[in-house]
Amino acid sequence: MKSLRQIRFLLDKDLRIELRKKESLVSMAFFGALILVMLNISSGIGRQVDAETGAGILWVAIIFSSVLGLGRVFSREKENGCVAALLISPVTPGEIFVAKTLVNFTLMLLSELVLVPVFYVLFGAQLSFSLLTLLPVLLLVNLGFSTTGTLISAISAGTRRNEVLLPILLFPLILPLTALAVKATAATMAAKPFAELLPQLEPMFAFCVIFSAVGYLLFPFTIRED
Amino acid sequence: MSNGSAFLSISGLRKSYGAQEALCGVDLDLQRGEFLCLFGPNGAGKSTLLKIIATLLRPDAGQVKVCDYDLEEHPEQYRAHLGMVSHQSFVYQDLTVLENLEFYAALYGVEQPRERALELLDQVNLADRYDMLAANLSRGMQQRLSIARALINDPELLLLDEPYTGLDEYAASVLRDQLQLLHDRKRTIIMVTHNLRRGMESATKLGILARGELVYLEQKAAIDPTSFEDLYFRHLEMA
Amino acid sequence: MSALNRSTIFPGLSALLISAAIGMVFFYAPLEKTMGSVQKIFYFHLPLALTAFLSFFVAFISGIMYLRSRKRIWDARLASSVEIGVVLTTLVLITGSLWGKPIWNTYWTWDPRLTTSLILWFIFASCLILRSAVDDEGKRATYSAVLAIVGFIDVPIVFLSARLWRSIHPTVIRADSIGLEFSMLMTLLVCMAAMLAFWVGLYKFRVSLQLQEAEVNDLINQKR
Numbered sequence: 114m115k116s117l118r119q120i121r122f123l124l125d126k127d128l129r130i131e132l133r134k135k136e137s138l139v140s141m142a143f144f145g146a147l148i149l150v151m152l153n154i155s156s157g158i159g160r161q162v163d164a165e166t167g168a169g170i171l172w173v174a175i176i177f178s179s180v181l182g183l184g185r186v187f188s189r190e191k192e193n194g195c196v197a198a199l200l201i202s203p204v205t206p207g208e209i210f211v212a213k214t215l216v217n218f219t220l221m222l223l224s225e226l227v228l229v230p231v232f233y234v235l236f237g238a239q240l241s242f243s244l245l246t247l248l249p250v251l252l253l254v255n256l257g258f259s260t261t262g263t264l265i266s267a268i269s270a271g272t273r274r275n276e277v278l279l280p281i282l283l284f285p286l287i288l289p290l291t292a293l294a295v296k297a298t299a300a301t302m303a304a305k306p307f308a309e310l311l312p313q314l315e316p317m318f319a320f321c322v323i324f325s326a327v328g329y330l331l332f333p334f335t336i337r338e339d
Numbered sequence: 340m341s342n343g344s345a346f347l348s349i350s351g352l353r354k355s356y357g358a359q360e361a362l363c364g365v366d367l368d369l370q371r372g373e374f375l376c377l378f379g380p381n382g383a384g385k386s387t388l389l390k391i392i393a394t395l396l397r398p399d400a401g402q403v404k405v406c407d408y409d410l411e412e413h414p415e416q417y418r419a420h421l422g423m424v425s426h427q428s429f430v431y432q433d434l435t436v437l438e439n440l441e442f443y444a445a446l447y448g449v450e451q452p453r454e455r456a457l458e459l460l461d462q463v464n465l466a467d468r469y470d471m472l473a474a475n476l477s478r479g480m481q482q483r484l485s486i487a488r489a490l491i492n493d494p495e496l497l498l499l500d501e502p503y504t505g506l507d508e509y510a511a512s513v514l515r516d517q518l519q520l521l522h523d524r525k526r527t528i529i530m531v532t533h534n535l536r537r538g539m540e541s542a543t544k545l546g547i548l549a550r551g552e553l554v555y556l557e558q559k560a561a562i563d564p565t566s567f568e569d570l571y572f573r574h575l576e577m578a
Numbered sequence: 579m580s581a582l583n584r585s586t587i588f589p590g591l592s593a594l595l596i597s598a599a600i601g602m603v604f605f606y607a608p609l610e611k612t613m614g615s616v617q618k619i620f621y622f623h624l625p626l627a628l629t630a631f632l633s634f635f636v637a638f639i640s641g642i643m644y645l646r647s648r649k650r651i652w653d654a655r656l657a658s659s660v661e662i663g664v665v666l667t668t669l670v671l672i673t674g675s676l677w678g679k680p681i682w683n684t685y686w687t688w689d690p691r692l693t694t695s696l697i698l699w700f701i702f703a704s705c706l707i708l709r710s711a712v713d714d715e716g717k718r719a720t721y722s723a724v725l726a727i728v729g730f731i732d733v734p735i736v737f738l739s740a741r742l743w744r745s746i747h748p749t750v751i752r753a754d755s756i757g758l759e760f761s762m763l764m765t766l767l768v769c770m771a772a773m774l775a776f777w778v779g780l781y782k783f784r785v786s787l788q789l790q791e792a793e794v795n796d797l798i799n800q801k802r
Contacts, residue, residue, distance in 0.1 A: 119446060122442065122445040122446055123446075126431070126434070126438075126442050129434070129438070130431065130433040130434060133433060134433055189431070189433075192431075192432060193427050193428045193429055193430055193431070193432065194425060194427030194428070194429055195429055195430070195431060197395060197423075197425070197427070197429065198423075198429035198443070198488075199446075200394070200395055201393045201394060201395060201418055201421060201423055202418060202419075202443065202446045202447060203415040203416075203418050203419040203446065203447060203448065204415075204446055205415060261728075264724070264728065268708070268721045268724060268725065271712070271717055271721065272708065272711045272712050272721070273711055273712075273713075274711050278707070278708060278711055281704050281707055282704045282707075282708060282725065284700075285697055285700035285701040285704060285729075285732075286701060286728060286729065286732050288697050288700075288736065289697075289732070289735050289736045289738075289739035289740070290739075292739060292740070293739050293742065296742070312742060313742065316735070316738060316739050316742060319735070320735055320739075323731065323735065324728075327727070327728060327731055331645075331724045331727065331728065334645055334720050334723070334724055335720065335721065335724055337395070338390070338395055338396055338716075356715070356716065357650070357715055357792065357795070357796045357799065358793070358796035358800070359796065359799055359800060
């Protein structure tokens with residue numbers, strides 16, 4: 114109970130800052146849309162992409178743009194030493210991990226509200242559109258990306274090259290998740306029934322569970338000084 | 340609490356970074372309500388000592404005992420009664436003055452967080468700036484906000500790491516007044532500083548930390564100020 | 579003097595075994611019927627792959643031990659095994675594609691094993707990049723320990739999902755499904771022993787070098 118309250122306070126604080134400054138969200142949506150436009154042009158103007166390529170394009174845009182938001186999640190705490198203030202408060206590192214994961218999850222979901230429609234405007238002519246089957250894929254990737262990303266961003270924020278290191282360290286780890294998501298998304302875009310997505314969704318779910326647990330256990334080491 | 344046992348009891352504290360020993364066996368007892376000021380040259384281990392007491396660092400050996408709170412098993416309970424002022428302000432630039440205090444008040448489970456925040460803002464003379472973003476405050480105001488932040492949970496134990504560094508005169512006097520108020524209410528305070536004058540004016544106990552050891556510790560009442568200054572400068576020269 | 583002798587055991591042993599292994603590969607092991615001489619690269623490929631995996635396993639264990647004990651020696655072990663593992667994985671990928679070109683008619687295919695090796699390479703190479711970006715010894719050790727643990731846990735996930743996301747892949751000729759002839763098996767075993775001795779020797783050198791480096795840094799810091 115107390116943990117949930119602390120997590121809510123931390124989450125409220127981050128979302129309040131985000132809504133006020135809008136720096137992460139705007140840059141995520143803008144950069145993601147930019148990637149979609151660039152890939153649209155480079156896939157040949159006026160040419161239709163098939164479901165598999167389309168799914169790949171969508172996920173490249175989402176993953177690359179989400180790194181921008183993730184980078185800010187921790188660097189904000191490092192300003193003025195606020196991490197130390199949290200560590201000497203009654204909050205536990207595990208609560209910080211959950212709160213930061215949820216912040217990132219929310220940011221990704223909000224930017225996807227922009228990116229998915231933009232994707233369908235640019236590429237959607239020949240692809241089927243079923244939000245109902247796409248939604249579980251989006252949610253699972255958001256969760257897996259956010260847990261892994263929160264852990265890795267705590268590491269990269271402690272180095273001299275935060276922005277450069279974050280994608281370098283994170284992308285190899287989430288590659289299986291991305292690959293599965295692409296395959297599942299391709300199935301939704303080819304109007305396959307939901308049952309055909311399950312072979313991909315199950316390992317994605319396993320990824321989320323494993324990395325939530327691993328992140329929760331290892332996160333305290335990455336933010337403490339000793 | 341019995342009168343004989345100390346409020347804070349540190350024994351055999353050791354910490355090293357690589358081969359460099361920051362603390363080599365520090366023992367220290369403080370009674371409730373004592374105000375200890377620790378002096379020492381750079382690299383004497385003062386910040387390390389405070390960080391260990393604040394549970395930011397784990398010692399290699401030795402232990403810190405604080406009465407009533409079990410540091411090992413429930414650090415959160417202990418932290419709930421701990422305050423810290425550091426040379427970093429610990430405030431969020433993109434939150435307003437009031438939001439900063441309310442956020443920390445919520446984390447500490449303060450009842451009536453807004454009232455407590457406003458009361459503190461009044462004490463550090465920032466009440467009329469409550470809705471300004473912390474980023475837009477002047478340096479001195481930020482420092483006063485940072486002092487208010489550290490006091491949000493009315494700490495039983497307050498740790499101050501070089502609090503006077505970079506403080507303007509007004510903020511310094513605000514800090515001194517707040518420390519006096521806390522001291523009057525029997526709160527325990529440990530301050531680490533370079534500033535002899537500031538340190539000596541409010542402390543009840545003075546200590547010198549050099550090369551990771553507590554080389555001197557005495558009640559202020561029993562100390563002759565000039566000979567203490569001489570001793571301190573000798574240790575500065577040796578470092 | 580005795581320390582010097584001890585430190586030359588594994589380099590000496592691996593020099594012997596590697597010469598023996600090369601001799602056996604080219605003069606003792608028979609020529610494989612369908613693949614011809616290309617198959618001989620397999621005698622290096624498999625031991626390389628096994629020692630590469632061993633490196634990452636050692637890194638994983640060292641990471642856990644470092645986080646538990648905070649002892650410098652575990653960081654040295656972790657750093658050394660990650661370095662060696664990256665080099666060995668590079669060689670695995672190179673020997674694999676050299677073999678794949680004539681046999682599969684392509685240097686690269688998204689077979690689960692290839693995919694896993696490649697991603698493993700990326701994860702642990704990124705660990706080396708991370709180490710170069712952190713100056714503080716304690717932080718560097720903690721961060722790389724966390725990454726080594728996470729990276730190792732990622733391996734089975736990568737392998738399982740690679741099997742799922744590329745369902746049509748060329749049939750891989752798996753070592754354990756071909757009945758290896760006795761002379762081939764002997765050659766393979768000698769090659770493995772050679773690679774293992776080489777691994778241990780290299781690992782010991784790297785660990786002691788890491789420790790010496792840390793001590794030199796201590797001296798520099800003390801002077802400051």
